[in-house]
Amino acid sequence: MQLRAAPPLLVLLPALVLLPLALLLPGLSHGGGWELIGQFASAALTPSLEPVVLRSVAAGLLVTVAMALLGWAVSLVLGLLLGVASSRTVWTSLTGSALPATGIRRLLAVPRSIHELIWGLLLLQLMGLQPAVAVLAIVIPYAALVARVISDLLDALPTTNVEALRAGGAPAPAALLTALGPALLPGVLSYGGYRLECALRSATLLGVFGLGGLGTELKLTMQSLAFHELWTGLWLLLAVMLSLEAGLGGLRRRWLMPVRFGLQQPSVGLRAREMVLVLLALLPLSLLLGQALGVQPQALFTWQPLPPLQNDWPSVLAMPWPALVGGTLALTLLAACLAVGLAPLLLLLAAPSRWLRAPLRLVWALGRLWPPPLTALLLLLVLQPGVVTGALALGFHNLGVLGRLLLESAADASPATEQALACAGSGPRLALLYGRLSVVARPYLAYAAYRSDVMLRESVVVSLVGATGLGSQLLESLSAFAWDQLLALVVVYALLTLVGEDLSDRWRARLLASG
Amino acid sequence: MTFRIRATAALVGLSLALLPALAPAGGPLPSLLSEAKAQQNTKVLRIGAIPDQKPELLNRLYPLVANELSRQLGVKVTYVPVVNYAAAVTAFRTGGLDLVWFGSLTGVQARLQKPGAQVIAQRDIDASFQSVFIANTSSGLRPISNVKGLSELKGKRFTFASESSTSGRLMPQYYLNQAGVKLSDFAGGAPGFTGSHDTAIALVQSGAYQAGAVSEEVWRSSLSEGKANRAKVIQIWKTPGYPNYHWLAQPDLDKRFGKGFTARMKTAILSWRPTNPRQKEVLALFGAQRFIPANAAAYSSIEQVGRQIGKIR
Structure with a gap:
């Protein structure tokens, strides 16, 4: 036994x-610093409310949120494309061989294995201090992570529907989209929402290491032991994080839970319309945020030469x-x-x-x-x-x-x-x-x-x-x-x-x- | 149900319509495209500094420096803050900063990475700068008479100022080595790096660290401003002098701002005197009477120490 x-x-x-x-x-x-810990804890109740502090914290928060949102949006789009490109089901239906999927999957393991902070610090060396660095640092590992989850989700779906449509004479792309698209949606929505929460945390963290935004404010106030100012930033960040989590949770429930005990049946296609509206709203928002941040896409291509590698x-x-x-x-x-x-x-x-x-x-x-x-x-x-x-x-x-x-x-x-x-x-x-x-x-x-x-x-x-x-x-x-x-x-x-x-x-x- | 859809659509439409109001003037796309061009055309001198002291102090000092330089040189000057020493070096290499107030170590690193960079000036106090070792009074550490006495620091909780600080890391570590103290000899197997000299003093005074090493200049001003309390934190040793801080400029400034610009900038900085009220304020915040010429050769000893410690390769 x-x-x-x-x-x-x-x-x-x-x-x-x-x-x-x-x-x-x-x-x-x-125990040397208990006095300082005490000061830190008591400052939680009396965060600084001076206009100067509030302004700089709010400006920092805006930058962090913008970085997170931009990085998230780009990584989601890239991740979806890469995810489809690394799906065995897709390649098998299109070409009959799953080999390219395995190859792409292996390649994507590399950007995924390196933390966004390391990407950030390395890109900083290549591209100099500019807002695009933080966004790109989030995009690279996140896109690879999203791609992996999407391809896993795709490959876990039953392929019988695809085969049935193909047998009925539908071309491969149409069959794939019709059979797998709707089934994939819930997974993409719930994972995408989760990634946005992660992106906010990542953007803050990147700031702590000098890439700007609220993280930088937090680090500087912590470093100069200005705990009251530190708590102003922390409370504000908490409010944003909790409302983001609550908002995403609400959307997830609204879009993904089956309607039980509903007296009114929602009209057909309501959810789809809502999703399209939200997506459409995201596009101009991303552009605006990119502009507000001063992200210059062309700056991504002007790389600085690295100093010679010592051997x-x-x-x-x-x-x-x-x-x-x-x-x-x-x-x-x-x-x-x-x-x-x-x-x-x-x-x-x-x-x-x-x-x-x-x-x-x-x-x-x-x-x-x-x-x-x-x-x-x-x-x-x-x-x-x-x-x-x-x-x-x-x-x-x-x-x-x-x-x-x-x-x-x-x-x-x-x-x-x-x-x-x-x-x-x-x-x-x-x-x-x-x-x-x-x-x-x-x-x-x-x-x-x-x-x-x-x-x-x-x-x-x-x-x-x-x-x-x-x-x-x-x-x-x-x-x-x-x-x-x-x-x-x-x-x-x-x-x-x-x-x-x-x-x-x-x-x-x-x-x-x-x- | 249709009401709900209409309400949602109206809400989204309204927010879409209002969004541009949040944006600064100019449509998003044209300005995105024109930005890079604009940056090439306008001649802005971007100055920076290693963040060796509290951001409040830096944010007060450097805009004043920018104003004064702008007045004397007739070009727009902006101050770009950076978050750590290495970032300042990187920004200099990648061309994000034109004129930077570096420490010896970071200055040497920057010159090695950007051949042709010009040493502009140093303060009167920089020709022979010193570091101090400080200790919390409850640590039992007493003032020592020579470098060998630093071996007392073995097994203590010890902090440096920043990883790349000359006075708060490089030179103190050099003298610790001479006394036979390795970094792994400190309590916890490693020293701390607080980020700046002010914080190092505050943390040693609080008892979070038992001892530390900081710039003598910051230590003296902490004492005179009453931020450091002699009943809690004392100086135990002062190092011999070595050359420190200096202004370093990009090699291509003459090409960008006109012939002789670098020389004019140098003359301008060297001309600051306490008799001019504006310049007096700048000099006071720098803790100096005036700036003096500096030459790159003076920093070769620092480069040697840097290579020995492994901070220059």
Whole structure:
């Protein structure tokens, strides 16, 4: 007989990492900066409302939103095209061979494997400081990510309809569009909305590293310890993020949920018309934003020559690679365990009380909101730099993302088992654990596997601050303008994330298959 | 149901109609196309600086510099802020900045990446600039008499100012090396980089770091302005002098602004005196009495140290 953990327990397993962490933390904390942390926390209640600050924060926010929206719109269009171009179904129907699809897919893995921040920093070197850099930095990896999801969605659709239409004599393009288009739409809509939320976070993060917008304001105010001004920006960003999430959620429900119990049947084609209207509104909006930002498309083609590549490969080889890679992996693993395990644990702890859920949601929203490097800077005030500090910052950010997802999917799940358990006399926590959480456990873990892969990619962001792993070396090499080192670091990073992506794909497929 | 569609359509139509009102004058497309042309024609001198101090100070100082230069040279001058040292170097290489106030290290990096760049001037205090090591009083660190005493810093929480700062990183690290202290010897296995000298002082004073290294100039002004509290943070050692900050100009300014422009710019900067009220304010914010000529050869020692530390390759 084989002993297997029940899914809901599997969800809680990663939280075990808290035990060694609790042992390590006292040794790492130095408590030197508690006074500053106190100032930071109390400033949350008294953000600066001076007109000068408000104006500069609002201007920064506008730039960030514009970058996010432009980057998102372009990446979505590009991603759709590339996604169709890398779909096996499409190529098989058109030419009879799926080989080109596999080739394009492999090629797209490269832009995808490099985090938008690295793209941003590299493009900055090539094109100089201009708004187009931030937009392009978002577009490159996002388009490749969207393409992958679209082609996965396309290839997962049953091909019987296409074959039937083809057998009936329809030409391949028409058959593909008719059979797969409508089936693809829900996936594109919900994933596209999610990417817009990501784009807002990315644009903020790019700003933290100097590409302009609210992120830059946040970094500068944090750096000069002007916490009241910092909170002005953070609260405003929170408002924008939450309304964006709510707005997208609303649209998703309106367009994707089947109409139940509706007295009035919506007229045929209403949704389609609404979508077309929104799309049409997006086009002039993007143009205007591009103009307001000062994005000059032609500037993308005037590249600056890079300084000559030094070929000091022995010194590149002599870098402490095992420590760098080990640091990155340890950081990712710790952050992933923290984020994946803590979300259900906190939900369980807060379950019996309605009053606890609201603060929990707020903490998660703040986690999504704060760019991880800012959290890391704050943590450095009381903790020593290193893997744990970086992991806490990265974990907190992803806890916000995972927590929201868990809460939403738990709310959507059928409450039957939980109610049955509660009626049979089990406590609210146990009922939640074996009721709803047990239902969502497998999809949650599958998403967590995907998220861990994202965290590996994101680890570069905190390791710049946390003084550990590949990212810290990346910043050193960048400020020394050591192109050979940079090249080697980016290649190693890309390889790591490609392996990570493969592992997370396999783990996800296994989880979903055995469910 | 049709009401709803009409309402939606009306709303979208209205917002579409109102959108252009948000835009600055000029249609989106023509201005997009004419922008690049306009930039080539208008002669704007773009000045910048490494962000070594609080943005508030930089934002007060450099617009004044831009005004003064514009008045003396008769061209439009704008100040372009950058977020970190490396970005300033990159902006200089990629032609985004024409005249930049660099530190020694960033200046050498910029000249190596842009052959022909011209060193214009330095401050009177830059010929022999110094760094100070500072410590929180609760750290138990005491003033030391010579460089070997820096070995006391092993195992302490230590911060530099910025990765590419000459006075807040390069020279302090050079002297730490001489005392046998490696960067991995600090608590946590690595030093911190706070981003600017002011922040480094504030964080050492708060106790977040036990010790740090900053520019002597910023340290002195923090003390005199009362921002640094001697009861909480003290100076433990001052380095010997070395050449630091300087103005660096693009090699092609004469071609773009007319013959002799670079020389006129140099004369203008060197002519600033405290007797002129406008120039007095600029000089005061720079912490200097006046600017003096500088030559590139003076920075060769910095280049050597930079190569030794690995910040120049």
